[in-house]
Amino acid sequence: MRDASFLDWPFFEARHRDLAAALEAWCALHLPVDHGDVDAACRALVAALGQGGWLRHTGAAAGERLDVRTLCLIRETLARHDPLADFAFAMQGLGMGPVTLFGTAEQRAWLDRTREGGALSAFALTEPASGSDVAATATTATRVQGGWVLNGEKTWISNGGIADVYILFARTGEAAGAKGLSAFLLPAATAGLTVAERLETIAPHPLARLELRNVELPHSALIGEAGAGFRIAMSVLDVFRPTVGAAALGMARRALDESLTRTATRRIQGEALASLQMVQGHLADMALKIDAAALLVYRAAWTKDRGAARITREAAMAKLYATEAAQEVIDMAVQLHGGDGVRRGSVVEALYRDIRALRIYEGASDVQRIVIARSLQ
Structure with missing residues (x-):
């Protein structure tokens, strides 16, 4: 990733920066995986993430709190390298979220298995x-x-x-x-x-x-x-909705990186595509949306980690803006790649398909708008 300066923002502690560096190194060795058999790929990803120790962050010991900034950093990083790896990680957390927050000792035996990668x-x-x-x-x-x-x-x-x-x-x-x-x-x-x-x-x-x-x-x-049940479900979504925004953020960062490489190497009329003022404007807009999304995502995560009982409004804003902005960033990346942008198997083409569902699941964008509007009344 070209720009990791956001890790110096006051939302993060040294342990978050250390985790991001360690995960970046792990991803470079293990991702992406072959998606030919999606079921097999997800099983293998869960096993690998468990072996690497990353799944331990998807749950917390009884009496302890989930660290939402850590969840967001992991999802952002995984999604940038391989969105299916992000999916595999996220489901271990979301799936067992009710047990993490409200489960009995007997139920938490399942949580031990999912955190180790031994069960999906x-x-x-x-x-x-x-x-x-x-x-x-x-x-x-x-x-x-x-x-x-x-x-x-x-x-x-x-x-x-x-x-x-x-x-x-x-x-x-x-x-x-x-x-x-x-x-x-x-x-x-x-x-x-x-x-x-x-x-x-x-x-x-x-x-x-x-x-x-x-x-x-x-x-x-x-x-x-x-x-x-409803209170349990909403409590879990309160934690994991910002992480959906983080996953979208990771995809958007990858799209920008791919676009910077493309526009620096693609030439038009003897000059790099990046030298065109209009292209520079598009790249600037992409970077702006990414930083704005990151601020909303990590504000929500930081607020929850600071002990807020609920972050319904912050989570809705993070999820809504980050997923909508990522869709726009990735769409522009496809445009900047020209014909190669719609060639099946290219990075930005895959991102274009991957990002769309994030604007729907865990509360569609218009539902988030309703949540935000109601919080103002």
């Missing part, structure tokens, strides 16, 4: 009729003697089909809407849970639609209290 996790919240509207969740968990019986459907579940454990949200009915949801720890091998469909996207990732038919779980599978 998934966060099963979205349904066919309830994406951004979590309160519309229709999957049910009925209390029975000895535990719970779950029925319903989940879709667009990252790591769906390859996860070893799912954290799943279902309606337990303590109240109407969002107040009647609960979170459950669901091992993938549980009878009645099936992968109904694998979903293909423009940037291949392991995604699936899941069906639950009379899935039986013990009382010990409940995470936190019955009826606290």
Whole structure:
């Protein structure tokens, strides 16, 4: 990366700078990986990230806090080198986020496995009729003697089909809407849970639609209290939404680096493309958007690490601006590369496909605008 001066900003401590340098060296040796078989690639990435010790940052010991600046730095760096590596890392954190924040000692045994890279996790919240509207969740968990019986459907579940454990949200009915949801720890091998469909996207990732038919779980599978599912989900997203912005930031930085190389080496009418005033203007705009995004991302992370109970507004601003800005930066990178920018397999073409989903998952851009607007009232 050409410009790492942001690491000197007051948001960071020496340990963050040391971590960034160590991860940069690790990425240079291990990334990118072959994406030919996405399922196999994700399994291999989780194993490698676990062996390298990076996954230990995806969870925290009981009574300790996640360091959100560390999560953001790792996601930014991984995404710059290989967006699929970022995905593999992020899902270990998001998937087990409810256990990290609210899990019992028994449930945290799974967290030990995911932090070591020995198990893959998934966060099963979205349904066919309830994406951004979590309160519309229709999957049910009925209390029975000895535990719970779950029925319903989940879709667009990252790591769906390859996860070893799912954290799943279902309606337990303590109240109407969002107040009647609960979170459950669901091992993938549980009878009645099936992968109904694998979903293909423009940037291949392991995604699936899941069906639950009379899935039986013990009382010990409940995470936190019955009826606290919405609060649990929002607490987890509060932590991980800024990290989505960090991943977008990493992709944008890579796009700018590729563009600087391209415009310095590509010649037009005997001069480097970078000598053209209009091209310089585009490069300046790209750098400006990147720095603005970084400031919002790391402000949110720093605020959370300073002990803020909630950072809903800061997280929404970081996620919204960083993902939208990265889309614009990468689009300009494609333009500056000309025909090579749309050639399948080129770095900027792959980034163009990779960035698009970040403006949708963990709260689409327009949902973040609603969150921000409501915080002003």
